[in-house]
Amino acid sequence: MQEIVEQGRSLPVRSEVDVLVVGGGPSGIIAALAAAEDGLRVTLIESRSFLGGNMTIGLPILGFLGQKGNQIIEGLPQKFIDRLKELNAASEHRPCPLHMGITLVEPEAVKAVAFEMLAESGVDVMLYTSFADVVMAANKIQGVIIESKKGREAILAKVVIDCSGDADVAYRAGVPCEKGNEQGGMQPPTLMFSLGNVDTDKLRFCIAEEPRTYLTDFIPNEYFGQNHQYIVVGLRSLVQKAKADGLNLPTDRTIVITGLEKGEVWINMTRVNGVDGTDPVSLTKGELEARRQIRDIFKYLKGYVPGFENAFLSRTAPFLGIRETRRIIGKYIMNREDILSCARFEDAVAVASYPLDIHHPVGGDCTLEWSGDCYDIPYRSLVPEKVENLLVAGRTISTTHEAMSAIRVMAPCMAMGEAAGRAAKMAVRNGMAPSAIDVQELRKELVEKGAYLRP
Numbered sequence: 503m504q505e506i507v508e509q510g511r512s513l514p515v516r517s518e519v520d521v522l523v524v525g526g527g528p529s530g531i532i533a534a535l536a537a538a539e540d541g542l543r544v545t546l547i548e549s550r551s552f553l554g555g556n557m558t559i560g561l562p563i564l565g566f567l568g569q570k571g572n573q574i575i576e577g578l579p580q581k582f583i584d585r586l587k588e589l590n591a592a593s594e595h596r597p598c599p600l601h602m603g604i605t606l607v608e609p610e611a612v613k614a615v616a617f618e619m620l621a622e623s624g625v626d627v628m629l630y631t632s633f634a635d636v637v638m639a640a641n642k643i644q645g646v647i648i649e650s651k652k653g654r655e656a657i658l659a660k661v662v663i664d665c666s667g668d669a670d671v672a673y674r675a676g677v678p679c680e681k682g683n684e685q686g687g688m689q690p691p692t693l694m695f696s697l698g699n700v701d702t703d704k705l706r707f708c709i710a711e712e713p714r715t716y717l718t719d720f721i722p723n724e725y726f727g728q729n730h731q732y733i734v735v736g737l738r739s740l741v742q743k744a745k746a747d748g749l750n751l752p753t754d755r756t757i758v759i760t761g762l763e764k765g766e767v768w769i770n771m772t773r774v775n776g777v778d779g780t781d782p783v784s785l786t787k788g789e790l791e792a793r794r795q796i797r798d799i800f801k802y803l804k805g806y807v808p809g810f811e812n813a814f815l816s817r818t819a820p821f822l823g824i825r826e827t828r829r830i831i832g833k834y835i836m837n838r839e840d841i842l843s844c845a846r847f848e849d850a851v852a853v854a855s856y857p858l859d860i861h862h863p864v865g866g867d868c869t870l871e872w873s874g875d876c877y878d879i880p881y882r883s884l885v886p887e888k889v890e891n892l893l894v895a896g897r898t899i900s901t902t903h904e905a906m907s908a909i910r911v912m913a914p915c916m917a918m919g920e921a922a923g924r925a926a927k928m929a930v931r932n933g934m935a936p937s938a939i940d941v942q943e944l945r946k947e948l949v950e951k952g953a954y955l956r957p
């Protein structure tokens with residue numbers, strides 16, 4: 503490949519802050535709120551025009567409830583849901599036999615509420631601003647270089663929290679990272695889309711009353727008779743029939759998620775194998791292919807699934823949803839056994855319970871494995887190797903490919919955000935590296951402030 507040398511240049515320092523959060527998705531919003539709680543100078547940068555990350559693409563938040571039905575994520579993530587609820591923009595945490603707990607949220611309200619809460623906390627939010635690079639001094643990040651319409655500027659920070667979903671900061675700072683399974687295969691992305699005018703009651707009563715025709719994966723059919731907000735996963739025989747009739751469908755399962763508005767559903771059925779979410783060419787191909795897939799998926803839903811007869815396509819999500827890219831190598835790498843054995847860690851800073859849920863990198867299927875209860879997320883998995891003043895929260899913490907498939911859902915990502923934000927605050931207050939803070943003190947603060955940790 504041809505190369506050119508980028509000339510060195512001096513950049514204006516835009517600001518000097520205590521904590522810089524990169525990425526305003528579920529983990530980043532909560533991390534910034536936690537870090538700013540006692541008046542530290544906190545900036546959050548977000549490359550898109552809105553906050554929320556994957557919380558804005560039509561997904562229900564999974565993970566507030568554990569496999570035993572109890573609530574296992576509280577604290578700031580719950581406060582965020584409470585604020586949405588004040589606007590009728592979030593549901594209760596509804597038990598679900600497959601997903602444990604589903605919490606429906608209205609994407610537009612997520613964007614507004616996130617902004618309001620961060621502004622109230624004094625966080626300096628910069629939208630339309632991408633993280634571009636790090637400024638290092640030995641193994642310490644002095645600051646980051648941001649890129650916007652204004653050009654390149656620097657923000658100096660005492661601690662940086664990488665909530666980019668792709669470990670962008672960690673990767674640039676030289677933290678060793680991994681991608682995908684042993685063959686490098688990553689879970690495929692999905693472009694979500696929503697439909698209006700769906701008779702969601704007709705759908706659920708058909709499933710409840712005709713279990714032989716409308717078979718769902720793992721969820722007993724009678725569940726649908728009792729719940730008006732739900733996720734359908736399955737209806738495989740309908741997909742098979744549509745495929746036999748010539749429709750080109752990328753998956754064997756139907757996934758329908760009811761929205762908060764009457765008649766609204768979100769569809770999680772596009773699937774583009776082989777996309778690398780850190781490569782714009784690959785992402786562009788993924789977007790195009792997913793849009794192509796929507797045509798036949800829409801025909802399938804209208805023609806084969808009860809309740810969709812009069813549906814119309816209302817919107818596609820603002821971006822292709824990326825399930826997996828880089829994972830950092832941290833002080834501890836969570837693995838499959840930790841999830842399945844309901845591991846407990848002395849440095850637990852969050853509790854999760856979502857099962858292993860791998861959308862296969864190749865082919866169209868998915869594997870789910872439950873543990874029966876909760877597992878801890880240790881602080882060491884948020885602390886990267888090699889770089890001192892960096893923390894990572896969200897789906898890119900230090901795990902294996904398999905463990906990542908469990909911890910990646912949004913409620914645990916939010917809980918990790920709270921842990922990382924409070925840890926960053928302690929590190930700044932004590933003038934020490936995040937890896938050196940007293941984790942028992944952090945755990946104490948988390949519990950005192952309302953987060954859930956197992957006794």
Ligand SMILES: Cc1cc2nc3c(=O)[nH]c(=O)nc-3n(C[C@H](O)[C@H](O)[C@H](O)COP(=O)(O)OP(=O)(O)OC[C@H]3O[C@@H](n4cnc5c(N)ncnc54)[C@H](O)[C@@H]3O)c2cc1C
Nearest residue numbers: 525527529549555556564633667692823824896897911912
């Ligand atoms: C199709 C799909 C279905 C899923 N289904 C569910 C589900 O039903 N329920 C559930 O709970 N979870 C689900 N997940 C998983 C979940 O959405 C993600 O794992 C979770 O959102 C990760 O949170 P995060 O904060 O780590 O990253 P993200 O939500 O990805 O947020 C990262 C943020 O950082 C910003 N950013 C990235 N790079 C930069 C940069 N260089 N500079 C500035 N900003 C940057 C992004 O714009 C984004 O706002 C699904 C994921 C996908 C893709």
